[in-house]
Amino acid sequence: MNTPTVRPSDRPSAVVLLSGGLDSATTLAIARAEGYQPHALSFRYGQRHAGELAAARAVAARLGVTRHEIAEIDLRAMGGSALTADIPVPQGRSDSAIAAGIPVTYVPARNTIFLAYALGWCEVLGAADIFIGVNAVDYSGYPDCRPEFIRAFEAVANLATKAGVEGHSRFRVHTPLIALSKAEIIRTGLALGVDYGLTRSCYSPDTAERACGKCDACRLRLKGFREAGIADPAPYVGIR
């Protein structure tokens, strides 16, 4: 397996949120290409599609990271989301239905919690840069994927931390995908050597971790590959 190692250097450290999906894998590749030493951060939070963590490990190993941490957090105590509670994952929705509102798969305050952890790790590392693969184009239903949310979190980061207060660090939350279409994200990632066969996006894969092809995440992903004119190398159930 081709696993480039990142050599210690003067390159600045950055914390990259890595779910194991297509967007975060691309974001990790961009952080590396921009010259950062990536510290990948994933979460085990009671998600039903825990196979994405195996994907995150594979992606981190293939692209090369300084360190990969999987933090254990418990969102189940709060309930309230199809990704962690017993609410059916919607399937076969139209693109307009996907775009129309906040999906039931929304996890309360998830990106706020993830960014807060990333901020803590940054502070320990002496890093000032967080990368997150949010996207405001294809998936506008999530409030915590919008640019104004990201800017507000940066303000919190600079007020919350010792580094911010002492002025030797200005935290920045990088969102390189925020204005890209899924097809543009895929083309960018391919140019940077991302193996999308390692990534997982599906909300309800089968026991062999094959994607359903029908949930919102699969539909957006497949549409992206179609528009990019490339076959999705990830495994799917049956014919698509």
Added chain:
Amino acid sequence: MNTPTVRPSDRPSAVVLLSGGLDSATTLAIARAEGYQPHALSFRYGQRHAGELAAARAVAARLGVTRHEIAEIDLRAMGGSALTADIPVPQGRSDSAIAAGIPVTYVPARNTIFLAYALGWCEVLGAADIFIGVNAVDYSGYPDCRPEFIRAFEAVANLATKAGVEGHSRFRVHTPLIALSKAEIIRTGLALGVDYGLTRSCYSPDTAERACGKCDACRLRLKGFREAGIADPAPYVGIR
């Protein structure tokens, strides 16, 4: 034991961050007195003084809460603080040393992480109010205890959430202690029936959960009781 139960009512729900210390116990009493149905939220995050969670349970039971959740989170992966890593807790520091800088007991991004969880629970509950017992007077060294940090987090909350986006809820982070001295906090709590014998503040208690009387938290607490002209009912090691 006198354990008042909170009856379901039209009173709005609020999430109250409850560490088991003096400040958060007082904050819980204030939230109840202001007419909220308190949902207490504590964290097990690898803290060495885990006895504070037993204190949190005792305080919640005594004051009465609608629900008390202890969320498991793991800050140890990040290291970097005397409260979770193997850095000695400073003892016997002067008041001016305590006030002078950010203490080594600072946990990276802790209040940001705690507030993010509280926000997630609020969203599930349909609640718009978070109470946190931060104080900018006695303990100015923590950047995430300052009013400007709290205001910035409120802005994040209103941008991050379905409820904020849809406009049916304006999140508010209540900080009733922020401008009070420790003596004022103690007098307020006593007037509201807080039993400070149940609370724990010490950073390095002995195995019987008796406070050391020497760490920064103990010194601030004892000074507060002295200034309030009241004996601290909590147990301490030896004579103080």
